[in-house]
Amino acid sequence: MKKYVSELLMIPGPTPVPNQIALAAAKDMMSHRGGVFKKLMLDLTAKLQTLLQTKNEVVVLSASGTGGMEAAVSSCFCRGDKVLIAAVGNFGKRWIKLAKVYGLEAEVLEYAYGQAVDPSAVKALLAKDTEKEIKGVFFQMNETSTAVLNDVEEIAKVVKAHGALIVVDAISGFLASDLKIDEWGLDVVIAGSQKAFMLPPGLAVVAVSEKAKKAIETSDLPHFYLSLKAALKQAAEGQTPYTPAVSLIYQLVESVNLLAEEGLDSIFDRHERLMKAVRSALRSLGLKLLNENDGTASRAVTAVYPPGNLNADEIRKKMKDDWGIALANGQDELKGKIFRIGHLGFIDPKDVLAVIACLEIVLSQLGMPGIQWGKGVQAAQNVLAKGD
Ligand SMILES: Cc1ncc(COP(=O)(O)O)c(C=O)c1O
Incomplete structure (x- = not known):
């Protein structure tokens, strides 16, 4: 280990x-x-x-x-x-x-x-x-x-x-x-x-x-x-x-x-870019977001359902055990039903790329059918490289 x-x-x-x-x-x-x-x-x-x-x-x-x-x-x-x-x-x-x-x-x-x-x-x-x-x-x-x-x-x-x-x-x-x-x-x-x-x-x-x-x-x-x-x-x-x-x-x-x-503009901009990168990556992998409305999407965190019959807690555990990446659980009735990726504060684009790359491996090892490595990373790269 x-x-x-x-x-x-x-x-x-x-x-x-x-x-x-x-x-x-x-x-x-x-x-x-x-x-x-x-x-x-x-x-x-x-x-x-x-x-x-x-x-x-x-x-x-x-x-x-x-x-x-x-x-x-x-x-x-x-x-x-x-x-x-x-x-x-x-x-x-x-x-x-x-x-x-x-x-x-x-x-x-x-x-x-x-x-x-x-x-x-x-x-x-x-x-x-x-x-x-x-x-x-x-x-x-x-x-x-x-x-x-x-x-x-x-x-x-x-x-x-x-x-x-x-x-x-x-x-x-x-x-x-x-x-x-x-x-x-x-x-x-x-x-x-x-x-x-x-x-x-x-x-x-x-x-x-x-x-x-x-x-x-x-x-x-x-x-x-x-x-x-x-x-x-x-x-x-x-x-x-x-x-x-x-x-x-x-x-x-x-x-x-x-x-x-x-400066405030740069602070807002970096949070927005990370949010867009995470949302785009998760969607391109076929995952369903808890809040699909981009207009009300949190700049601080993204909540996502596990794909198919995969278990949210197992995904988080494997991310932690295999890759040293801590993701958040759902709260309240959403405990164990979703997982959340935080992207606020001292988090930068390379952290997001790492999380998505590791998540792709974890999802495929846990048996998500049809997952294509690199697809989520590429979607995030497209946002982060262009900044749009
Ligand atoms: C929106 C919101 N309100 C309140 C709290 C509670 O803050 P604390 O845990 O620092 O007491 C949190 C903490 O995550 C929060 O995100």
Whole structure:
């Protein structure tokens, strides 16, 4: 049995971590209450605002992405508030669970796996709310479990017309494609460190609008550690309410510098190219995608059914055992029924070519009839070489 020095992590987060970012964690520890750290935090938040295309205040929470989601729910609403949740997968369901925990009355628009939120359905539902009882609308920018990209701009338009707070989980979608927080009027946007930031897990970045800040002032839900109110108050001074994950913050500084140097257009473009290459390769091999709609295809991950009577878990196991390539399982009811190829963050074209080449071998060894080696690779090459 071969031994692999490192594995190629083709899951939708955590993504591989570039060396410069990994090494930043080894920097000397410093006092999080000192002047150097304060300056570092103020510089970092300014750079995050640029990357997030927002003038809204940005806070960095020492928590995984879900901590950012929980902070949004518990900090911006009041007991018994009505909210609307548009859920297209497992992470949409997380909004439902959070709303329940905090006693919010959730109206839910739920979609079949692979489908995106229909903004006109959101509009129709909000139109019925003539008393403006719905205080917030929650959804995902990118639903990682089903590889679906929602049309944030269109959803935001209809919510804006109603007046509810727009709360977007952009944990896996942020930076993989465009997200204009200010232009689209998004109130609370959450990003996670282990995705396009290419960091280890452990930080949630949350952008908060002036309107959301007003809601935070009047919120009466219980919270302590995950308090946007406390985080915002301290952030103005380049501080955090409690001891932050200092090493992760060093890494985030390195990440935003690298990403700023690359530029947003290039970041969006590389994610789109990898997505197109993967989709084209899988289709040319005759595989069925969970989300066949190219218009709503996730830039971060592609979900695919195993061909014929092959088993998704066996495919993933063989990819891992024989080739050192980690692919993601399906989630929820899709567990074992699909597999997912992550292509966000520190993943590049040669990684995609390697995955497709190895997948061709694995599929044929597992007995996929009629598979032609090189067909998927060639389809990916055609996208990656031309860049169209
Ligand atoms: C869309 C989305 N929302 C929420 C989460 C949860 O983030 P975390 O696992 O960092 O808490 C994830 C993680 O994969 C995600 O992809």
